Amino acid sequence: MLQLTAGRAGSLLARRATAALSTSSARMASHDHEVTKPLDVSRPLYWDRVDIPLPDRPYRDQLTEADKSLKQKELAPWTQLSKEDKVALYRLKFKKTYAEMNQPTNEWKTIVGGTLFFLGLTGLVVIWQSHYVYPPAPKTFSEEWEAKQLQRMLDMRMNPIEGLAAKWDYEKGQWK
Amino acid sequence: MSLQKPLMRGLLSKRLKFHTPIAFSLALLVALGFKYIVAEPRKKAYADFYKQYDPVKEYAAMREAGVFQSVRPVGK
Numbered sequence: 001m002l003q004l005t006a007g008r009a010g011s012l013l014a015r016r017a018t019a020a021l022s023t024s025s026a027r028m029a030s031h032d033h034e035v036t037k038p039l040d041v042s043r044p045l046y047w048d049r050v051d052i053p054l055p056d057r058p059y060r061d062q063l064t065e066a067d068k069s070l071k072q073k074e075l076a077p078w079t080q081l082s083k084e085d086k087v088a089l090y091r092l093k094f095k096k097t098y099a100e101m102n103q104p105t106n107e108w109k110t111i112v113g114g115t116l117f118f119l120g121l122t123g124l125v126v127i128w129q130s131h132y133v134y135p136p137a138p139k140t141f142s143e144e145w146e147a148k149q150l151q152r153m154l155d156m157r158m159n160p161i162e163g164l165a166a167k168w169d170y171e172k173g174q175w176k
Numbered sequence: 177m178s179l180q181k182p183l184m185r186g187l188l189s190k191r192l193k194f195h196t197p198i199a200f201s202l203a204l205l206v207a208l209g210f211k212y213i214v215a216e217p218r219k220k221a222y223a224d225f226y227k228q229y230d231p232v233k234e235y236a237a238m239r240e241a242g243v244f245q246s247v248r249p250v251g252k
Contacts, residue, residue, distance in 0.1 A: 152241075155237075157238060
C-alpha cells in the first residue's frame, strides 16, 4: 500500500518536474530574450568583468535591421557618427559600462550574515561537545594543583626580572 | 567630448617617488619606537634588578622552599 502511493507520488513528481522544465523557458522569456534556450557554453560567452575589457563575443550578436545599418555606418569614418550612434554601438557590444559594473551591491550583507550565522551554529556545536563529548579534565587543571604549581614557580624565581616572579613581592608575600 | 590624454609612462617611478620616503620614515619611526618603548626599559629593568641582587640570599630562600634536587632544606 505504501509502495503504491510512493510510486504514484514518484511519477507525479516526475511529471511536475518535466512540466516545470518545459514551462521554465516560456516563463523566463519575460525576463530576457537571450535566455529562450539553454546557454550554449561550447561557444564564446559574454561576461561583464572588470579584468576582461573585451569579452569573447559582443553582447548582441543577433542584430535587427536598424542595428545592421548602424554597423554598416560604423565602417565609415567615425567622425560621421552622432553621439547617439556611438552610445548605441557601445550598447550593442557591451551590456554594462564599467561604472555600472562597479556599482556596489548588497552582497556583503548576505556574506557577513551567513558567516556569522554559521559561526554561531558552530558555537552551539562546540558547547554541546564540551558537555557531552569531552572526557574529564586532567587533575593538573584542578584549583588545588594550579595553586601549588604557581607557588612552586614563585619559589623557583621564574622570570624574576620582567615576568612572573618580578610581580610577586617576596617580603610581603603578595602580588605587587 | 575630447578628454585629456591619460598618463601613459613613468607610473611606477611616480609611485616610488611618493611612497619610498614615507616607507623609510615609517620604518625609522617604528624602529625608534621599539627601541625607546621596549629595548631601553628592558635594559634598565635588568640593570636595576642586578644592582641589588644578592645571590646567596636568593639561594637560601629557594633552598628553604624545597625546589632543589641536590640540596634539601636546612632542616635536614
